[in-house]
Amino acid sequence: MEKLLKELQYADLHRQTRRHFLQSAGFGLGALGLGSLLGSCGSSNAGTNAPGNAAAAKIPQFAPKAKRVIYIHMAGAPSQLELFDYKPELVKYHGKDCPAEFLEGKKFAFIQGVPKMLGPQGKFGQYGESGAWMSDYVPYLQTVADEITFMKAMHTDQFNHAPAQLLMHTGSPRLGRPSLGAWSVYGLGSENQNLPGFIVLASGGQQPDAGKSVYGSGFLPSVYQGVQCRTGGDPVLYVSDPSGMNRDMRKQTIEAINEINRQTYEDVKDPEILTRISQYEMAFRMQMSVPEVMDVSKEPQFILDMYGVKPGEGTFAMNCLLARKLVENDVRFVQLFDWGWDGHGTSKDHNVEGGLRQKCRESDQPIAALIKDLKMRGLLEETLVIWGAEFGRTPMQENRNGLVMPFMGRDHHLDAFTMWMAGGGVKRGHSHGQTDELGYYGVKDRVHVHDLQATILHLMGFDHEKFTYPFQGRNFRLTDTEGKVVKQVIA
Amino acid sequence: MLLPLLQASPWALFIGRFHPVLVHLPIGFLLIAALLEIGRRTGKINISETTVVFILFWSAISATFACIAGYLLSLGGGYDEELLSDHMWKGIGVAAFAWIAWLVKSDRTGKVLPFGKMAYLPAFGIAVLLTMSAGHDGGSLTHGEDYLTQYTPEPFRSLAGMGPIEEKAKEIKPIADxxxxxxxxxxxxxxxxxxxxxxxxxxxxxxxxxxxxxxxxxxxxxxxxxxxxxxxxxxxxxxxxxxxxxxxxxxxxxxxxxxxxxxxxxxxxxxxxxxxxxxxxxxxxxxxxxxxxxxxxxxGAPASGKASGKSPESAIAGMKVPQAKESDIDALRKVGLIVNTLSQDQNLLEVSAVNAPQFGDKEMALLLPLSQQITWLKLGNTKISDNALKDIAKLKNLTKLHLEHTAVTDKGIAELKSLPHLEYLNMMDTKVGDTGLKTIAGIKGLRSVYIWQSAVTDSGVSQTSKQYPGLMVVNGFSEAEVAQFLKAGDSTATKPVAAKK
Structure with missing residues (x-):
């Protein structure tokens, strides 16, 4: 211990540069003045819910309708024209040249020249009392039609996967901004103190194109970043004790480390040290709680059947079941990533016919099961379930390099796509927005990515214009300078 | 009108808006002059009369300018005419009497005026009284007539014969039919x-x-x-x-x-x-x-019975309670409960026992000091029993209550029927049966009740749903129903309302 402290002192002296001196001297003077001002005001922690805890909640502007979020992101972007956006007119145009007005001044990721139109591949029908349009690609989702609000005229600014995913999750197509999940935990705090507030589950462990930044904390303290849990084996690597180490010994170790960290914090006041301290404490508590919550072996067989999972799998379906277990334990934000939805028509797996059907077979049943399961446990009305991707797909068939593709596929499309939400204060059985008769542009009630983000924050109790974090001299917010709450989807 | 200023031109309004600034000068000047005059006359301070007269002069000047600016401001319109007229004449009065008081004492004019000496004190006094009265009218014009006394505390409230404090933004009450x-x-x-x-x-x-x-x-x-x-x-x-x-x-x-x-x-x-x-x-x-x-x-729910999705606004929106004592909240945190403030300005609290599975009936008393503030309470998976529900029934502003996976029964649930604002009740995996469901189904604002794996029967659910169409009673899947759900994958199982290729 003594040696450690000496080493720390030495490291400290190394850090004492002129800049540090000026910084702490300036801060010291300012703090003297501020301290005398605040002296009689009691706590300076006003505006937070639990002082002293780095992940403590701010107080929302109004009572939240959604206490928790499960965000299902289908990386690659499924075709809305096969699943939800029924366009009978497009059938007539199937195989014909794309009208010139759709192509003028437009850029696509792969389409070149004049592509052919591609008719919808699914068999559509209206389901539920709300009469929601869905195709036979998603037969299970049909059974929960009346829980869902569709947004059919979504649009975005980016037509490549990584920037579009960043825009969707962080409000900016460039790196460096906090993700929606990080903002949520920064705002509402982490409810269950034994579990991270923001957990990420990716099918097969595979990251989305934009990497970990889509669930990063950007310029927010890193305590708010998403924690990725593995679905098989140890849910969080290196969290369990090595053999020969008992829990008491582990506790003493962590206490010693945190004591040193606290001293360092007193000296340099870097908030990242607080993050580190709370992460150590969290990790210690997680040793008990994570394996418990991630263990599905105690689930009854019929629940496993409902999701279509077997214990030990690392599938999307398993992640849906885990998502339910996590929100049941008051985890604030659960982010699910699935991949393989990029149906260009380039291969057997990546197209809007067999390939998309296969992806739907893997995901449709567990998603419907998740909604039913949340509902019967009384969790759905407090939990916002969001389904979507980074963009949509074109009504034209892709003609990469001017060639005819081996399978039917569609290119990336940013002018119109469908997303849906359920529970958490959105309308039950509702459809918002409309696209033109070929599904190219939104013609009514368009919703931009920033509008969606504003709406999600609104459902969580935050006015997106007031919910900010100061960084590099200005206040930043998730929606940057845009975004309007879509009141029509709120119950 | 002689001057363009006298119409509601931008210039007039620009100058007019300085009225609230200017108006404080004569108020201050006159009061300080009055204080000095009192001090001088009682011999408490030693100043010459000219000091007071000098201040009076500036009172009169500033009062005059305040009057002019005030008149220009009034051209913008939007004020209660009667009150405005009172305010205007009192304001002009302040200026006039301040001038009189100055004139009779001033070196040049004082000797010329016949009853100078006698007019001084009355004019001065009237100017001061009018200042106060005009000032009050001005405040009423800007903020509304009840602004000053809106939050009069007890016992003065009853003594003055005033009604209870009204919330400013009125909320809309649900309509029965x-x-x-x-x-x-x-x-x-x-x-x-x-x-x-x-x-x-x-x-x-x-x-x-x-x-x-x-x-x-x-x-x-x-x-x-x-x-x-x-x-x-x-x-x-x-x-x-x-x-x-x-x-x-x-x-x-x-x-x-x-x-x-x-x-x-x-x-x-x-x-x-x-x-x-x-x-x-x-x-x-x-x-x-x-x-x-x-x-x-x-x-209740939409009259059409169709899933239209619009739910009535939660009673939470209209609630405003006094701030909870920090010590009461700390007492809850000490037993492992999580306490969060629900939203700014309302002081409502959300209390959760997600990290306190040992929480039981003994600790319930800790919640009572916060009986006004607690509106969401999550006691699922805890050791509470029916006894705890007696205390829960005292949390009058409760809107959301989680009792899932606890030992509560019909007997305890019956206590909840006196909760006026309860909207959400989770009784999943409890021993509550049909009787319990029936007793609480009558709570007016209750919207959703969860009863999966409880002792409530299917017939109990259907009876209650029939009797209270506004209430959503949610049961869960049995094994047989899961088998039915799994058939959705067969393309023949679910039939669309209308199918088209």
Missing amino acids: VQQAVVYQDIVRPILEARCTQCHNASKKKGDLRMDELALLMKGGENGPAFVSGKSAESDMIKRCLLDESDDDHMPPKGKPQLSTDQIALLSWWIDQGAPADKKVSELALNEQVKPALASLGA
Whole structure:
């Protein structure tokens, strides 16, 4: 211990540069003045819910309708024209040249020249009392039609996967901004103190194109970043004790480390040290709680059947079941990533016919099961379930390099796509927005990515214009300078 | 008018807006002059008379300018005329008497005026009294007449014969039978009262418009009538609501509580129907936009029974309680409960035992000091029993209650029926049965009850659902139902309402 402290002192002296001196001297003077001002005001922690805890909640502007979020992101972007956006007119145009007005001044990721139109591949029908349009690609989702609000005229600014995913999750197509999940935990705090507030589950462990930044904390303290849990084996690597180490010994170790960290914090006041301290404490508590919550072996067989999972799998379906277990334990934000939805028509797996059907077979049943399961446990009305991707797909068939593709596929499309939400204060059985008769542009009630983000924050109790974090001299917010709450989807 | 200034020109209003600044000068000057005069006359301080006279001179000058600016400000309109006139004449009085008091003492004029000496003190005194009275009128003009005394505390409140403190933004109460509601009286007027009449009323007529009575609404304001009967799209009050919130002409102004889409739909519908004063909902033709909006006014679920999705606003929106004591909250945190403030300005609390599985009946007493503040309570997976529910029943503002996976039974649940605002009750995996469900189903605002894996039977669910159509009783899957659900994958199992290729 003594040696450690000496080493720390030495490291400290190394850090004492002129800049540090000026910084702490300036801060010291300012703090003297501020301290005398605040002296009689009691706590300076006003505006937070639990002082002293780095992940403590701010107080929302109004009572939240959604206490928790499960965000299902289908990386690659499924075709809305096969699943939800029924366009009978497009059938007539199937195989014909794309009208010139759709192509003028437009850029696509792969389409070149004049592509052919591609008719919808699914068999559509209206389901539920709300009469929601869905195709036979998603037969299970049909059974929960009346829980869902569709947004059919979504649009975005980016037509490549990584920037579009960043825009969707962080409000900016460039790196460096906090993700929606990080903002949520920064705002509402982490409810269950034994579990991270923001957990990420990716099918097969595979990251989305934009990497970990889509669930990063950007310029927010890193305590708010998403924690990725593995679905098989140890849910969080290196969290369990090595053999020969008992829990008491582990506790003493962590206490010693945190004591040193606290001293360092007193000296340099870097908030990242607080993050580190709370992460150590969290990790210690997680040793008990994570394996418990991630263990599905105690689930009854019929629940496993409902999701279509077997214990030990690392599938999307398993992640849906885990998502339910996590929100049941008051985890604030659960982010699910699935991949393989990029149906260009380039291969057997990546197209809007067999390939998309296969992806739907893997995901449709567990998603419907998740909604039913949340509902019967009384969790759905407090939990916002969001389904979507980074963009949509074109009504034209892709003609990469001017060639005819081996399978039917569609290119990336940013002018119109469908997303849906359920529970958490959105309308039950509702459809918002409309696209033109070929599904190219939104013609009514368009919703931009920033509008969606504003709406999600609104459902969580935050006015997106007031919910900010100061960084590099200005206040930043998730929606940057845009975004309007879509009141029509709120119950 | 002689000068362009005397019309409501930009110049006039520019200078006019300095009235609230200027007006404080004569108030201060006169009072300090009065204090000095008292001090001088009682021999407490040693100053010459000229000091007081000098201050009086500046009082008179500044009072005069304040009067001019005040007059220019009043040209902008929007004030209660009677009160304005009182304020104006008292203000002019202050200036006039300040001049008189100065004139009779001033070196040059004092000796010329016959009753100079005798007029000094009365003129001075009247000026001071008028200052106070005019100042109060001015405050009433700006902030409203009850501003000063709105929050008079007890016991002075009762002594003065005042009613209980009213919340400023009125919330709209649910309507028992929407079909029989009189559209203007029961639907339109409450919306206007909640969102418009704070500024458009008898004393504060912004834009010369009053919205507190139908006739005055028809008459309109300086921009013409507020609505065109039968044509909501051409009606000013609707058009302004639909403008972007950042638009200067948008109403209500940015930052004030806004009308919901449903409320706009209701107002538009009423105007389209010719803005009748006494017709009932059932006497008017309905359209698609207004149906869900009307349904949302009811206490229960949509009348059509269809999944339309619009739920009535939670009672939480109208709640405001005193701030909880920090020590009471700390006591809860000490036993492992998580306590969060639900939203700014309301002081309501959310309490969760997610990290306190040992929480039991003994600790319940800790919640009672916060009986007003706790509105969401999560006691699922804890050791509580029926005894705890006696205490829970004392949390009068409770809207959401989680009791899943606990030992509570019908006996305990019966205690909850006195909770007036309960909206959500989770009794999943408890011993509560049909009797328990029946006793609490009568709670008026109750919207959803969860009973999966409890002792409630299917017939109990269907009976309750029939009797209380506004209440959603949610059961879960049995094994057989899961098997049924799994058949959805067979393309033949679920039939669409209407299928097309």
